[in-house]
């Protein structure tokens with residue numbers, strides 16, 4: 001199956017930062033979480049994909065077509081929710097919609113009205129007066145009203161309370177019910193992804209470190225906790241990260257069988273996406 005988006009050897013250099021040969025694909029019918037710490041390159045990658053900044057090199061394909069050569073055609077099928085609202089604050093929701101709608105050949109006013117109603121938004125309200133949660137919902141309504149196949153969201157949950165974040169997760173799951181849809185979702189609030197992501201891509205210092213199915217990632221790793229007496233020169237090597245305190249140790253392993261064999265009395269739990277992220281970032285542990 002053709003991936004919905006292919007990013008190949010994407011490079012972009014700023015004074016103190018660079019994307020380094022960023023390469024990944026997004027599959028149809030998948031929610032992909034794009035995770036990384038502050039400043040790891042998530043926004044830069046998304047902006048480069050969307051042509052909002054000039055890339056130094058690299059190829060981006062949408063549904064098999066080169067995005068540089070088919071900008072209008074591909075952007076017609078992509079919905080975008082960006083971190084900084086790209087809205088004119090003094091306009092009302094309706095006025096801003098009137099600016100955005102003509103950019104899309106498949107704009108669907110009925111779908112937009114249904115979202116506005118569902119999200120309890122008022123079209124005559126000024127953008128400047130929207131709360132963070134309302135602003136996110138408005139951005140989602142705009143992004144999903146032109147029959148997009150791929151929704152790209154940059155930190156949509158940042159600054160939102162847990163209730164609104166959970167509402168957003170439901171909106172995304174609802175969007176995914178139609179076959180052929182995909183979501184690419186950058187965040188450093190990884191708990192949102194534990195629930196909904198199919199794939200996890202981790203970027204650290206401009207480099208893709210992990211690109212794997214979420215369940216595979218969580219099944220092949222384990223969070224191990226136990227008494228310090230189990231830690232010795234041999235068992236230490238079983239861990240990607242290991243933290244010891246006077247009360248015991250906690251570590252992430254990929255060698256679950258060996259841990260079970262050599263450390264029979266320890267606790268093994270399924271890690272979270274955050275545990276995995278903290279394991280692989282920074283380049284200062286056994287994982288790299």
Ligand SMILES: Nc1ncnc2c1ncn2[C@@H]1O[C@H](COP(=O)(O)OP(=O)(O)OP(=O)(O)O)[C@@H](O)[C@H]1O
Pocket residue numbers: 014015016017036037038039040041042043044045155188
């Ligand atoms: N226009 C620019 N000029 C120079 N440096 C920039 C520019 N835009 C971003 N950077 C730098 O690139 C690095 C990556 O930034 P980016 O916004 O992509 O990170 P991020 O992973 O999205 O972080 P966050 O989670 O904080 O939004 C940062 O060090 C940032 O300072």
